[in-house]
Amino acid sequence: MALYGIGVRDAVVLGLGPRSTDGVIRMWYPAHAPSTLAPRRYFDGPDEQQIMTDGLAWLLSARGARALGRWRTRGHSNAQPAGERLPVVFFSHGFTGFVGQNTHLCERLAAAGYLVISIAYPEAAASICAPDGSSHVMSAAQRHRLVGDQFARAMVRLLRARSIDAENQAISEVTAVDTLARENDGWSAYLAAMLDALVPVDQRRARVDAATAAILDAGDWSRVALMGMSFGGSTSANVAHLDERARAAINLDGMQQGAMLLGQDIRVPLLVMSSAGSVLPSGRVVNDLHYESRRAATGRVQRVLVADAGHYAFSDLVAFGAGRTRGLLDLGTVDPERMLTVVADTVTAFLVDALGPVGDPETDETEAS
Numbered sequence: 001m002a003l004y005g006i007g008v009r010d011a012v013v014l015g016l017g018p019r020s021t022d023g024v025i026r027m028w029y030p031a032h033a034p035s036t037l038a039p040r041r042y043f044d045g046p047d048e049q050q051i052m053t054d055g056l057a058w059l060l061s062a063r064g065a066r067a068l069g070r071w072r073t074r075g076h077s078n079a080q081p082a083g084e085r086l087p088v089v090f091f092s093h094g095f096t097g098f099v100g101q102n103t104h105l106c107e108r109l110a111a112a113g114y115l116v117i118s119i120a121y122p123e124a125a126a127s128i129c130a131p132d133g134s135s136h137v138m139s140a141a142q143r144h145r146l147v148g149d150q151f152a153r154a155m156v157r158l159l160r161a162r163s164i165d166a167e168n169q170a171i172s173e174v175t176a177v178d179t180l181a182r183e184n185d186g187w188s189a190y191l192a193a194m195l196d197a198l199v200p201v202d203q204r205r206a207r208v209d210a211a212t213a214a215i216l217d218a219g220d221w222s223r224v225a226l227m228g229m230s231f232g233g234s235t236s237a238n239v240a241h242l243d244e245r246a247r248a249a250i251n252l253d254g255m256q257q258g259a260m261l262l263g264q265d266i267r268v269p270l271l272v273m274s275s276a277g278s279v280l281p282s283g284r285v286v287n288d289l290h291y292e293s294r295r296a297a298t299g300r301v302q303r304v305l306v307a308d309a310g311h312y313a314f315s316d317l318v319a320f321g322a323g324r325t326r327g328l329l330d331l332g333t334v335d336p337e338r339m340l341t342v343v344a345d346t347v348t349a350f351l352v353d354a355l356g357p358v359g360d361p362e363t364d365e366t367e368a369s
Helices: 046-055 064-068 102-110 148-160 164-177 177-200 201-207 208-215 233-240 326-329 338-357 363-368
Strands: 005-012 024-032 086-092 117-121 127-129 136-139 219-229 249-250 270-275 303-305
Touching: 005 102, 024 102, 024 208, 024 303, 046 064, 046 127, 046 136, 086 102, 086 136, 086 233, 086 338, 102 117, 102 127, 117 208, 127 164, 148 164, 148 177, 164 177, 177 201, 177 233, 201 338, 219 233, 219 338, 233 270, 233 338, 249 338, 270 338, 303 338
Parallel strands: 086 117, 086 219, 219 249, 249 270, 270 303
Antiparallel strands: 005 024, 024 117, 127 136
C-alpha cells in the first residue's frame, strides 16, 4: 500500500455546546508533507503542554507528561491536503482520555489514505485545548462521577462470579447501572450530533472554518466508520448500530455499555479488540455476550484478544515508560512496538474489508491534475 504524508489540524465544530471548547476536533489526513519543517510534537506548544500536564496529573507525573509531550509525531500541522474520496473514520477517546491519545493509530490510517476525525468529548476528556487558546481541564468530581455504590456492587459481582449464570446476571446488572446509562446516553447523543454537523455538506461548510471544510470535503461520506477506545469504543458500536450513516465500527477494549447490543446482532461489521483485563473468571471476554444473538453468528463481528496487553496498551501510552511505570499505567507485558503494529495492522485490514479499498496517492494526483 502506497503511503501519503500526514497533515494534522485542530478545529471547532460550531453549535455543539455553549463553551468555546465544545465541538473541538483533531483531524489527521493525507497530505503533502513539507520537507523542510519538523513534524509537530505530541503536545504542540507550551500552552497545550501545560493544559495536558494539568489534565493528566491523575495518571502521569508532571515530568512524565512533559516527556510525553516532547515526542515527535509524524504529522505536520495544517499541511496541504492530498487525495480525494477518502474513507472517513471518527475516533472517540476513552473516559478521562484526550483527543490525541491514539495519535499513532490515527497517523497510520491517514498515511494509508483515511480521513480521521478525533472528537473531544466535553467534560469527559482529561483536557481540551481549543484552537483559539481556550481550554478545559476535567475536575476530580467529573472524573469520579461514574463510580457509585450501584457501580461498585455490580463490578464486584462480575469479578467474583464463579459460574456462567452468575457472570451473565452480573453483566446484565452492569448494563443497568444508572451512572453508566446516563454517560452512555450523553456520549451517544454527542457523537450523533457530530455526524449531523459534518456528514451533510451544507452543514459542515456552515459550521467549520474554510480550511477545515476543504479537508473534510475530500472525504467519501458514503464510507464512514466509527472507532473508539474504552468508553469511546462502546459508544462507537452503539451509535453505528443505530445510525445508517455508519458502515462499520471498531471497539478498542471498551466494556460495552447499555443492554441494546446484549445478545443482539449488530447492524454493521464490527472489530472488537480486548485486553487481558477484559477476561472474566470463566475465561470468557466481557463483551462475548454482545453483538451477536445466540441463534447463529452473523459473521459481522471480528474478535481479537491481545492476552499480554493491559487496557491502556490500546493507546499511545503503551510506548511510554518502563519497569514499575508500565504496571502503574496498566500496560501489560506486551512489547510496545508489537502492540502499536498489531492494533494498526488489524484496524487497517478491517477497514479495507468493511469500507472498501482506499485510493492510491499516484492515481489521486494524476486524476487531480
